[in-house]
Amino acid sequence: MKDPSGEPPVTAKDAPESSGTQADKPWRINVGGCTMEFPREVLLQDGLKDTRLAVLFHRFDESLLEDTDGITFIDANPHYFIWLDVKLGFLKAGWIDDIKLFSDDCPVKAFYHDLFFAKTTLSMTPQNDQGSEAFQNFMAVMGRFIKSSAARGTGGYKVLSAVVHGTTVSTTDATLAGLDTFGRRFTEFAAPVTDDSVPTATFEKVVDFVRRRRLAPEAVTALPIADDWPQLLSAFEMYDLMECVYLTMIGKSHSRIRRLFRSSQHGWSHEALLDRVAGAKGGLLFVIEAECGPVSPSWTRLTSRAASLLPALRAWLTGFFSRVWAVSPAPCQSSNTCDESEVRHHILACLIDGPLIAPSDPTAAVRTGRLTTFYSISGAFKDEGIVNIAMPDDQHFVEVAATQGAVKGSDGVSSGNVAIGGGRLWLGYGVDCRPGPDMRSCGHWVERDELPAGKTYLGGYSSTTGRATLAGSHLFTAQRLEVYEVSTTRPAEPVLSAAKLQELINMTGNANATPKLLYKGACDGWMYPTMLAKVGTATTLLLVIKDTGDHVIAAHLNGQLKQPADATAVETTKCPLALYSVCGAFSEADGITHIAVPDDQQYVNVARTQGAVKATNGVAVAGYVAIGGGRLWLGIGGPDGRPAGDLRRCSQWMERDELPTGKTYRGSYDDTSGWAHLGCCADLHVCGHGNLRTAAGVGQHVDRQWLSE
Template sequence: MLLNVGGMVMEFHRHQLLRCGLRGTCLAVLLNRFPGWLLTDAEGVHFVDADPFYFIWFTVMLYLGDRIDVSEICEGCPSAFPFYHDRFFAKTDLNTEPQTGDHEGDAFRQFMAEMGAFIHSSAGGTSGSEVLTARVDDLTVATTDATLDDFDTLHERFSKYRGPVVDVSADHLRKIVDYLRRIRIASDAAIPLPTSTSPGELLYACEMYGLMEQVYLSMIGKSHSHIQCILKSSHDDCEFHTLVQRAEGLQGGLLFVVESEREARRHRFACHIDGPLIAPSDPTAELCTGCPVTFYSISGAFEEADGIVKIAIPNDQQWMTVAGTQGTVTNTDGVLHCKVAIGGGRLWLGCAKDRPAGDLRRCAQWVKRIELPVGKTYRGGFFHDNGYATLATSFGFTCADMEIYTLQPDCGWEWLRAVADVLLSPST
């Protein structure tokens, strides 16, 4: 049979799946019993929303036929493809031939749990009803409308513009689409960012297509959480009292994405706080709250080939101190510093020289040299007698851009209504 897999059309010998050792796999049942449940492309070819290079490997293995042992197919999957291999080669008790009443049994439900994402929604699947394609470098990249449904800019590029993609390489477009495809298919798994020999170009493509919020979720290992921007320097005042108002009542974590002064090298980093921002009830006081804190260098501080770099900090520094609206956060010597101090002071927000500032864009950031991850190449400078490093252009700086997000687990939409109430409140 002809199969269109992710935009590549290939001849696929499905009868080979009826061999002993392959017959009891989900893919064998899908293609031999339910081919009519697959989506079809504009040419009427059966479509599978998966990485085409996995199927190329698999097709070659099937072509070898009896010259190789079945175990080489079942157990010899290359390291790049276990995501698909584990699903298509999952064992099923469902037969390739229909049996009376078997669509009501546990075997059918288990089969659908594995294969539902690859079949037409009218047959009970989740993959949508339309195959979307784009041409890039004389190649075709294809996926379903459901894969791109939550990503408007990329969806429009596939559905409204018929000209070839010219500003992104075929490799990066394919990787971006497959990244979003995996997120749709694996609704309960943490999907990592795709790897690239040019991670800066890959991030540029993600930003151009409006995918950075999803990138941030994968960066912190929460690819299926909900993310909502509550403060953005490009159209908000970024005053401390605004953050306190908008974060009030939000119980999920916060993500601060900060870009320091733009130079030849773009310095952008993030700080994830896995807990709420809680201001003291006394407006003149300060309140320290324990919560997991992690830093990420997105660009600038490390070699581009390192991609996004995670910086862990010691357990005894996992806390955040927040000032009251009329107060300040002080250091151990009682010196006035800032409005918010995170990770033992590794990030200060709302600080100025020797005094706090209401503007959160006035920042300072540092990490200890020993906290820089092994195997990554730090490109920045060091300061202080202890040789502290910074993920920004300098220790103290004014943000060129700041975005603050609230993060909530995927547990319904009550959280979104709460965020909307805060953002639409007249007081903010």
């Protein structure tokens, strides 16, 4: 087993001799458990003395942590420092001119090199500068290596070590803070442990992963590179670190994760799931383990691992996993017979960027727009690792049945409790328009062309549809289901930059107007009543919508979203309006493109909170708001004629002959109607200002007064 940089596991005796001479008095340091002599004097050379590492080692050397032997401790990857020691020796000898990485160097090495060799304006010697910007910037990053008992240090109070196969692996209490299960490996079970299923290199990777998460909390921490991904994944599972892995998997920095539902604890009923996720404000991550093989591979690995550990550790692990899983997994119900060593452990995940919304009618189902991403955590691809599966723009929606209802499949046969991504994932799958007995009955598929390029898919394809699956079987029994709430701590970014927004406003003929943001879906939530309350009676509105890709469209209304008096009714208001493609639908050289709306289609339909705008072309669809004769829908629902659960699901279309001349349209056309589609909604801004008005020539209705119907 190799480490991320291709080196074998490091022990103290394996560390190379320092390149410095005895006269240089090399500095002795402990890096992650590997003790070595480090030539810090080389860092005083021009080109290096203004790096963060040089300042840390020469100005703050007395403020660094020490191990139990009094040796200065650096909470970093030892393989990087061994590589750096060699490079500094070459530099001192004049064999190289600088220290640089190559393009094929591993991400872990690049992480530490970028961290330590970034330039700083902080001086090497104290200048009574603790209030300076340079000092503040330096400590914001490098203070994580300075002991917490020193001023502004956040590196922890003590060094903690564990011995694995005779190798000492060390980190700090700061790195292990909040990781209770993994932390016990360094406290209660720090004594030497021999366990063939967790080699030293694997353990080092796990430690360095959580270490890098602490050192760069605002970044997405890359997962370790592993020759044996199932082995590394099993170690993450055993040490209860999967929530950290999930945050890396979804690739969102500044995020928090919280488990809401666990099948082993809360059962498999649809009602229990809805109850547990009710009130969630953030996105939801579903993690599903499919039954495969005679016994769950994770359970087999973990219990066999426990048998080789010390008695105290074995007893603790057995008790811990009994509490986690509640009972041992049942034997696989598959008719396939195979050696356990040949069974692939299938775990998949699905992230939706909002809560589950169930209908108020206990017998109904509701469709809601949600950005959706699938992940193969293990089992579906060669060389493993986590694989991301992107969805087509028009498949980003979730359908949820109430406790007595059922989500109906488009084939007229399939049904279930929850369907995600156009039926790519079913929970509580059943047939004959009835859900399964509980949520253990699942279905999963992805189209063949949705499989990512550059990955070797190991699963099978449906003989009828040609579809692939990440679960080992298109219809399967779930062994485990967990649902996490994922929320962000970072403010939502605007759909458009200030400059681009002003350019759009200028196109409406209102160059001097200053729009006021009334509503933003990503901040205010996507519920229709919220949007109505935020927008109120504001007139002259600008709606800016971003889709799941690179499309941004806008609608400019010289009017308001006027609500009917009756809570179940719809108000139709004629007003001058125009549509715009800001980006994505036309050639970039075309810039913001105006889309003219026919005169007889310049009206807005607005439903009250209990009402629904119905399509007038005989199609059984409904939504909350329809603009321009339905050219733009907000909160459009499914084929049952109900609006969506919130505003997130949108639709936009236009006739082919409405495309502006002289512009290069890059989109597609509807096969049946010939309509052109500009994109689907992912974020929505509603701006208003009394001075905004529709420009002359845009809709041809500047001076025309309309009477409300």
